[in-house]
Amino acid sequence: MIGVYLRRRADFKLLGSTLDALTARDMAWGWILDPDGKDDPLESDFDRWIATGLDQRYAKVLLAVDADYVPRLARPTITIPYFWDNRLAPQPSGRIVCYTSERHLRTVQRLQSGTPDGPIVGWTEGDAWTLLSRHPQKEAILYTTKYRNSERHWSLADRWWYRQTCQRIASDYKSRRWAVTIKSREKHRDPSWLRRLGLYCLDTATYPSTSWQLLSRAQEITHFVSGVAWEAMVAGVPHRSIRVPIGTLVDYPGRREIEPALDGTVSREQFLGDWILPVDGKAGERVADILARYA
Numbered sequence: 001m002i003g004v005y006l007r008r009r010a011d012f013k014l015l016g017s018t019l020d021a022l023t024a025r026d027m028a029w030g031w032i033l034d035p036d037g038k039d040d041p042l043e044s045d046f047d048r049w050i051a052t053g054l055d056q057r058y059a060k061v062l063l064a065v066d067a068d069y070v071p072r073l074a075r076p077t078i079t080i081p082y083f084w085d086n087r088l089a090p091q092p093s094g095r096i097v098c099y100t101s102e103r104h105l106r107t108v109q110r111l112q113s114g115t116p117d118g119p120i121v122g123w124t125e126g127d128a129w130t131l132l133s134r135h136p137q138k139e140a141i142l143y144t145t146k147y148r149n150s151e152r153h154w155s156l157a158d159r160w161w162y163r164q165t166c167q168r169i170a171s172d173y174k175s176r177r178w179a180v181t182i183k184s185r186e187k188h189r190d191p192s193w194l195r196r197l198g199l200y201c202l203d204t205a206t207y208p209s210t211s212w213q214l215l216s217r218a219q220e221i222t223h224f225v226s227g228v229a230w231e232a233m234v235a236g237v238p239h240r241s242i243r244v245p246i247g248t249l250v251d252y253p254g255r256r257e258i259e260p261a262l263d264g265t266v267s268r269e270q271f272l273g274d275w276i277l278p279v280d281g282k283a284g285e286r287v288a289d290i291l292a293r294y295a
Helices: 011-024 102-111 124-131 156-175 210-215 228-235 255-261 268-275 283-294
Strands: 002-006 029-033 061-065 077-080 095-097 139-143 179-183 199-201 220-223 239-241
Touching: 002 011, 011 061, 011 077, 011 124, 011 283, 061 283, 077 283, 102 255, 102 268, 124 228, 124 283, 139 156, 139 210, 156 179, 179 210, 210 228, 220 228, 228 239, 228 255, 228 268
Parallel strands: 002 029, 002 061, 061 077, 077 095, 139 179, 139 220, 179 199, 220 239
Antiparallel strands: none
8 A cells, every 4th residue: 555645735736746656557545644734735635636645553564755754663654855855854764765867866975975876767746737738818927926926024124125126027917919918826825916917826726736737828937946947948038046135045955956947048949958847748758667676
C-alpha cells in the first residue's frame, strides 16, 4: 500500500500527475493527512481521486513533497521537491528524492556534499499542462509579489513603488485592449487598490492549478521574479519579470543557481533543454514506476 502524505493544498500541484498515474494503474494508495493550519486542503481538492485515509503504519512506501516536516519512517520515502527547494537542507537518510533534470541533481550535489544520486523524472508540476490546451484570449495576468504588503519591512516608499508599478502594468495591458487579471494568494492580504486593478483571482483549483488555467488563455503575464516563470515557459506564454527593490532572496542558499530561471535571463529553449528534462508530460508516470518497485 502506498501512503500519500499530504499537508498543504500546494502539494497537489506536485503530486497530482503521479496520483493520476497510480489511479490509472489501479495501484493501491491512500491519504495520510497531516494539515498544519497554514494552507489546509479543501474538500473539493480531493474530488479528482477516489481514495481513503491510511494510517501511516500500514504504508509500505511513502510519497510526499520534499520538505523537512515529512515524517522519517523506517521504509522508503519518495519525495518531489518544489522548485528545487531540496537545495536548502541535506537529504535525510532513507529518502529517495526525484530530480527534474541532471542540472538539478548536480546543483544540489554541489551545494549539499554527500547527496546521493536520485532518479531524474522531469517536472511533475509541468505535467498538468498536458491536461489543458492553449487558447489565447485578449487577457493578461499580473501575478502579485510574494512579499506581503502589510509586513513591517515595507516602507512608505516601498509601498508607493509597488502601487505605481502595478498600476503602470495594468494600464499598459488595458491600453492594448486586454482584460487584466490579478492573480494572488489568499494569505497575501492584498490592499484594496490592487484588487481594483482588474479581475481579482485566488487559487480556486489545485490540479490543474488556477495558475495553469489562467496561462492557457493569457497573451502575456507579468510577475515579480516568481516561480510562475517556469509555468509560463512550459506553456509558451511570454512573461516579463520585475525585481522587487524590497529585501532580497538572492542570498538564500542556492538562490543564485536558480535565479536565472525566474528572472527571465534563461530563454524558453534553454529552460526546456536543460532545466526540467525530460519535457514530455510523463514525469508522474516515472515517479509511479519508482513507487511500483517498493509497493
